[in-house]
Amino acid sequence: MLGIGIDIGGTNTKLVVMNRSGKLLAQDRFKTEADKGPRHFLRRLGAAVEGLRRDYGRQLVSIGMGAAGDVDPERGVLRFAPNLKWRDVGLTRPLEKLTRLPCFMENDANMAAWGAYELELKRRYENVLALTLGTGIGSGMILAGKLYHGATGSAGEAGHVKVEPGGRPCGCGGRGCLEAYCGSRAILARARELIKDESAFVRKYAASDRERFNTICLTNAAAAGHAAARRVWEETGRRLGEGLAGLILVLNPDCVVLTGGVSRARKWFLPAMMKVLGKQQIKTPFEKVKIRISDDADLGSHGAALFGLEKALK
Numbered sequence: 001m002l003g004i005g006i007d008i009g010g011t012n013t014k015l016v017v018m019n020r021s022g023k024l025l026a027q028d029r030f031k032t033e034a035d036k037g038p039r040h041f042l043r044r045l046g047a048a049v050e051g052l053r054r055d056y057g058r059q060l061v062s063i064g065m066g067a068a069g070d071v072d073p074e075r076g077v078l079r080f081a082p083n084l085k086w087r088d089v090g091l092t093r094p095l096e097k098l099t100r101l102p103c104f105m106e107n108d109a110n111m112a113a114w115g116a117y118e119l120e121l122k123r124r125y126e127n128v129l130a131l132t133l134g135t136g137i138g139s140g141m142i143l144a145g146k147l148y149h150g151a152t153g154s155a156g157e158a159g160h161v162k163v164e165p166g167g168r169p170c171g172c173g174g175r176g177c178l179e180a181y182c183g184s185r186a187i188l189a190r191a192r193e194l195i196k197d198e199s200a201f202v203r204k205y206a207a208s209d210r211e212r213f214n215t216i217c218l219t220n221a222a223a224a225g226h227a228a229a230r231r232v233w234e235e236t237g238r239r240l241g242e243g244l245a246g247l248i249l250v251l252n253p254d255c256v257v258l259t260g261g262v263s264r265a266r267k268w269f270l271p272a273m274m275k276v277l278g279k280q281q282i283k284t285p286f287e288k289v290k291i292r293i294s295d296d297a298d299l300g301s302h303g304a305a306l307f308g309l310e311k312a313l314k
């Protein structure tokens with residue numbers, strides 16, 4: 001029995017076929033082209049799913065989807081996706097009609113959390129918090145072995161927890177959010193304040209000629225001993241520690257999994273983050289919690305495939 005996993009991103013939509021033990025059998029992707037509207041998107045998604053059905057036919061039993069934004073998992077509606085600029089788009093029903101497969105949709109960080117729970121941790125822990133560190137910051141929680149939704153399906157908006165009252169402006173319209181300090185866009189904005197000559201910096205630290213000013217560049221600079229780059233990562237770690245400490249105090253997880261592009265700079269932000277966690281007054285949850293980093297860049301689509309199977313076969 002196989003499941004299709006779909007990750008709807010701002011730029012690309014990824015599809016995978018996976019079996020229940022997490023073996024990846026096929027993958028595909030297409031440009032999301034959100035500006036052409038949901039109907040255009042659904043047509044292309046339907047075609048991509050059909051392509052996978054031709055190869056795997058009756059072995060396929062479910063479709064799981066993750067999308068960045070506010071998702072209503074009950075109705076399969078993407079209520080608000082700022083990066084796609086869509087509101088109230090129903091995705092699971094039309095896809096079910098088209099494919100006759102049971103279809104489930106969740107927030108993308110929830111699917112990454114499920115992927116971490118099944119693939120990275122092999123269900124060894126019952127209480128898992130996953131943080132997705134990319135342009136934005138998302139989170140998902142597995143509590144007592146179940147994906148936690150909250151009252152409206154919106155649980156896990158960790159990126160918009162305030163870490164600095166009245167602080168830096170955030171993409172959500174608020175100020176002082178964790179994402180406004182530790183999202184990749186915010187990290188680069190802070191780096192630009194400290195690094196005087198950006199083009200010389202990129203020439204020196206970019207991995208290739210085509211690279212721009214990005215977090216990889218900033219990581220390379222830190223590795224080469226660049227003081228400002230190291231300072232930016234250290235500040236990032238401190239803020240992340242402050243945000244994470246609050247979440248750990250509330251949830252008391254067995255394990256926290258960090259994933260997403262920014263987590264690749266672990267060597268440079270993790271020491272400052274761990275220092276903040278080590279200084280908390282209520283010691284027990286911090287002594288117990290394991291901090292893991294996942295390098296699976298497709299944890300969202302992999303988690304979605306496994307979550308779809310879990311729901312369909314329950």
Ligand SMILES: [Zn+2]
Pocket residue numbers: 159160170171172173174175177179180
């Ligand atoms: Zn915010």
